[in-house]
Amino acid sequence: xxxxxxxxxxxxxxxxxxxxxxxxxxxxxxxxxxxxxxxxxxxxxxxxxxxxxxxxxxxxxxxxxxxxxxxxxxxxxxxxxxxxxxxxxxxxxxxxxxxxxxxxxxxxxxxxxxxxxxxxxxxxxxxxxxxxxxxxxxxxxxxxxxxxxxxxxxxxxxxxxxxxxxxxxxxxxxxxxxxxxxxxxxxxxxxxxxxxxxxxxxxxxxxxxxxxxxxxxxxxxxxxxxxxxxxxxxxxxxxxxxxxxxxxxxxxxxxxxxxxxxxxxxxxxxxxxxxxxxxxxxxxxxxxxxxxxxxxxxxxxxxxxxxxxxxxxxxxxxxxxxxxxxxxxxxxxxxxxxxxxxxxxxxxxxxxxxxxxxxxxxxxxxxxxxxxxxxxxxxxxxxxxxxxxxxxxxxxxxxxxxxxxxxxxxxxxxxxxxxxxxxxxxxxxxxxxxxxxxxxxxxxxxxxxxxxxxxxxxxxxxxxxxxxxxxxxxxxxxxxxxxxxxxxxxxxxxxxxxxxxxxxxxxxxxxxxxxxxxxxxxxxxxxxxxxxxxxxxxxxxxxxxxxxxxxxx
Amino acid sequence: xxxxxxxxxxxxxxxxxxxxxxxxxxxxxxxxxxxxxxxxxxxxxxxxxxxxxxxxxxxxxxxxxxxxxxxxxxx
Numbered sequence: 001x002x003x004x005x006x007x008x009x010x011x012x013x014x015x016x017x018x019x020x021x022x023x024x025x026x027x028x029x030x031x032x033x034x035x036x037x038x039x040x041x042x043x044x045x046x047x048x049x050x051x052x053x054x055x056x057x058x059x060x061x062x063x064x065x066x067x068x069x070x071x072x073x074x075x076x077x078x079x080x081x082x083x084x085x086x087x088x089x090x091x092x093x094x095x096x097x098x099x100x101x102x103x104x105x106x107x108x109x110x111x112x113x114x115x116x117x118x119x120x121x122x123x124x125x126x127x128x129x130x131x132x133x134x135x136x137x138x139x140x141x142x143x144x145x146x147x148x149x150x151x152x153x154x155x156x157x158x159x160x161x162x163x164x165x166x167x168x169x170x171x172x173x174x175x176x177x178x179x180x181x182x183x184x185x186x187x188x189x190x191x192x193x194x195x196x197x198x199x200x201x202x203x204x205x206x207x208x209x210x211x212x213x214x215x216x217x218x219x220x221x222x223x224x225x226x227x228x229x230x231x232x233x234x235x236x237x238x239x240x241x242x243x244x245x246x247x248x249x250x251x252x253x254x255x256x257x258x259x260x261x262x263x264x265x266x267x268x269x270x271x272x273x274x275x276x277x278x279x280x281x282x283x284x285x286x287x288x289x290x291x292x293x294x295x296x297x298x299x300x301x302x303x304x305x306x307x308x309x310x311x312x313x314x315x316x317x318x319x320x321x322x323x324x325x326x327x328x329x330x331x332x333x334x335x336x337x338x339x340x341x342x343x344x345x346x347x348x349x350x351x352x353x354x355x356x357x358x359x360x361x362x363x364x365x366x367x368x369x370x371x372x373x374x375x376x377x378x379x380x381x382x383x384x385x386x387x388x389x390x391x392x393x394x395x396x397x398x399x400x401x402x403x404x405x406x407x408x409x410x411x412x413x414x415x416x417x418x419x420x421x422x423x424x425x426x427x428x429x430x431x432x433x434x435x436x437x438x439x440x441x442x443x444x445x446x447x448x449x450x451x452x453x454x455x456x457x458x459x460x461x462x463x464x465x466x467x468x469x470x471x472x473x474x475x476x477x478x479x480x481x482x483x484x485x486x487x488x489x490x491x492x493x494x495x496x497x498x499x500x501x502x503x504x505x506x507x508x509x510x511x512x513x514x515x516x517x518x519x520x521x522x523x524x525x526x527x528x529x530x531x532x533x534x535x536x537x538x539x540x541x542x543x544x545x546x547x548x549x550x551x552x553x
Numbered sequence: 554x555x556x557x558x559x560x561x562x563x564x565x566x567x568x569x570x571x572x573x574x575x576x577x578x579x580x581x582x583x584x585x586x587x588x589x590x591x592x593x594x595x596x597x598x599x600x601x602x603x604x605x606x607x608x609x610x611x612x613x614x615x616x617x618x619x620x621x622x623x624x625x626x627x628x
Contacts, residue, residue: 010574014567021563028554050556182556189560193601197594205586333583335574335591339567339598 003312003325005152011338018342019167021186022349026171026179036381039176040361041108042270046178050185051276052283055267057184060191061351062344063141065295066148069324072299075237076216076223077552079299080292084226085250087288088545090258091281092538098259099268099534100523101432103277105514108269110262111366117431117515119439120370125446127366129420130262131359135392137417138355139399140410145348146400152325153341161400164345168353169393173386177270177361180353184267187346188287194343195294201331202301215304223300227553239477248483252490256425263358274523278534285541289548299323306330352396359392360385415457422486423449423493430497435509435516441501449493456485555612561605568599 033039071079107113111130115123146160171179206212213224222229222236229236230245240248258264258281268280302311302323311318311326328340364385373380403410427446430437461467462475475481512519525533575583575591583589 010570014570017563017566021559025554025559182559185556186560186563189564189601193564193594193598197590201586201588201590204588331585331590333578333585333591335571335578335583336594339571339594 003152003322003329004154005325005329005337005341006334007153007337007341008334010335011341014335014338015342015345018190018346022167022171022183025182025186026174029175029179029182032178033174033176033382036364036378036385037108038178039382039385040357040364041266042176042178042181044270045272046181046270046276048271048276048279049283050181051267051271051280053188053287054181054184055264055280056284056288057188057191057347057350058264058267058354060187060291060347061141062145062148062348063351065191065195065344065347066144066321066324068292068295069299069302069327070320070322072296073303073320073323074299076220076300076303077226077292077296078223078236078238079296080226080552081245081249083288083292083296084545084548085246086254087258088285088541089250090254091285091288092541093255094259094265094268095278095281095285096534096538097517098428098432099278099281100274100520101515101517102265103269103271103274104520104523108365109361110260110265111362113515114427114431114442115366115370117512118437118442122427122439122443122446123366123370125443126424127362127370131362131367133417133420134263134355134359134362135395136399136413138352138359138392138396140403140413141348141351142396143400143403143410145344147404148325148344157404161397164349164352165393165397168349168356169390172353172356172360172393173389176385177266177357180350180357181267181270183346183353184350187343187350190339190343190346192287192294194339195298197336198298198327198331198340199293199301202298202305202327206301206304212301212304216300220303223303225553226549233476233480238479239475240480240483244480244483244487248487252422252425252486253483255429256421256423256486256490260424260428261421262362263354266358266361275525275528275532275534279537282534282537282541286544289541289544295324298327302327302330352393356389356392356396360388363388363392418482418485419450419453419457419489422453422489426490426493426497430494430501431516433517434498434501435512435518436501436506437497438501438504438506440504441497441499444500445493445495445497448496449489452492453485453489456488457481460484555609557605557609557612561602561607561609563602564598565602565606568595568597568602571595571598 035043037043068079068082102110102113105113105116107116111123111127114126142161142164145164146157149155149160150157171183175182203209203212206215216223227242230242233239233241268277271277271280306326308318312322313319328337332340364381368384369381423446426449427442431442455469457466458469459467459471460473460475460481461471462478462481465478466481475484509519514520530536571591572595575589575595578591579589583591
């Protein structure tokens with residue numbers, strides 16, 4: 001059985017209104033974009049509740065929403081590990097310990113920080129890989145989204161791709177990063193207000209939390225617990241034990257993403273002052289912790305409420321990727337259907353806009369201005385930024401078409417991305433907290449970490465994947481293989497960077513002021529009331545995190 | 554531009570649309586699990602939209618009075 005929506009005029013009206021508002025915001029912001037700094041960094045003037053919600057939303061693409069509901073159905077509450085231990089500690093860390101250097105160094109991008117701290121080649125490596133991966137990611141999610149709307153709504157693939165690309169182009173070319181950020185905030189409210197009724201209605205039908213747990217108790221025991229079955233990989237559906245989860249997901253992968261990915265860091269860089277930049281990830285962390293109830297719980301409810309035989313099937317088994325659409329079809333009549341679809345479209349488009357604006361800045365500042373044309377008037381870079389937006393979107397569309405032609409290409413690309421990203425945090429950690437780390441050490445350490453991740457995948461296997469060199473170890477699940485690969489990549493990168501740094505000549509200490517913790521005077525926070533200080537806000541976030549984990553243990 | 558204004562406007566319009574639609578479309582097809590979700594959630598959206606507009610209006614008034622004080626302070 002496959003799933004089809006039958007929207008009425010009211011649903012299309014709601015979608016159309018959203019499009020009109022998005023374009024209107026871009027148009028109104030057009031006048032504010034006078035310098036390249038306005039365009040790429042929102043003139044460093046955005047309020048922190050806005051940058052905070054954008055920081056959160058930039059990561060909530062439509063694929064994330066669909067994927068989290070799917071994992072909810074597949075793994076139960078265990079999926080929340082991706083939102084709690086797999087995000088929140090890193091968000092608190094980047095806010096309190098790393099933001100002073102990102103924001104304080106006045107770097108305009110994450111790769112630019114690497115040039116200030118290390119050297120040109122480390123920046124080039126990071127800028128190039130980031131630019132390519134961002135574009136390909138944007139294209140892949142465009143493909144997946146067009147496919148989804150084709151099956152649910154009967155929209156033609158090309159219509160979805162070009163319509164969404166056109167709208168995103170219109171509002172990012174006019175309003176730059178500010179437009180992207182404003183639309184991410186709009187998307188945040190659309191997701192929350194568009195999906196929460198699914199949880200309410202699902203819980204009402206299943207008889208509340210008690211009803212849900214009694215219904216799952218026999219078929220899926222332990223699905224509502226997060227730590228109870230983490231002693232051993234074979235005891236839980238994820239196939240991961242607590243150490244791999246905490247170190248691989250909670251430390252390496254999570255810190256590697258939230259603390260170094262320019263897509264999210266760029267939002268904090270747009271804040272109007274240091275406290276605002278530090279508060280950005282902390283403000284994001286609070287709703288982030290509650291998001292499992294908006295995006296994961298509907299997946300668990302779908303599992304409890306809809307017999308697997310009635311799920312849309314793929315290769316003869318229930319297709320969990322349809323969990324969210326299935327819930328929408330079950331519980332949303334026309335009207336709410338329009339709102340739910342708008343939330344999906346919004347998360348898809350703002351995810352794409354986020355990728356495009358991050359790509360823009362990195363290309364213009366770290367590639368064009370660094371290697372192609374060094375000193376041109378600011379107007380020139382603003383124009384380059386606008387053209388890069390167009391080129392970036394066209395390349396994304398191209399990627400979507402290429403991916404549509406080759407079945408497994410997306411899996412391979414995501415695999416390569418994971419190799420590139422896994423060791424990154426080691427470089428930043430040493431860069432910010434160890435003044436002895438050198439450019440040569442960072443560059444070769446990073447490369448050896450990428451090689452370690454690739455080698456790990458070549459030497460181990462899980463679910464029939466990997467092991468193309470030899471099979472030294474078999475993991476119980478791909479997820480375990482992924483987590484452990486990250487741990488290896490990080491460790492190798494860390495050790496190699498340390499060894500090579502000690503063998504190469506250090507940077508003079510005077511050049512490291514504002515870039516390394518021990519060389520940078522602490523900013524005074526005495527003018528702030530205690531509740532405004534990032535440290536206390538961070539401690540509050542951690543307290544809520546611990547409370548949630550104990551509650552759902 | 555105060556971002557709360559377009560957000561408030563959009564959700565107020567959504568709220569009014571859903572309220573109107575929910576009031577005129579009832580029956581099993583539109584009331585799953587016995588809840589007229591368009592009607593109830595339309596109310597929530599309208600409330601949220603108006604709240605955002607109120608915040609924006611208060612911020613505008615505060616900005617205007619701050620400006621007034623600064624201008625008046627020079628006398």
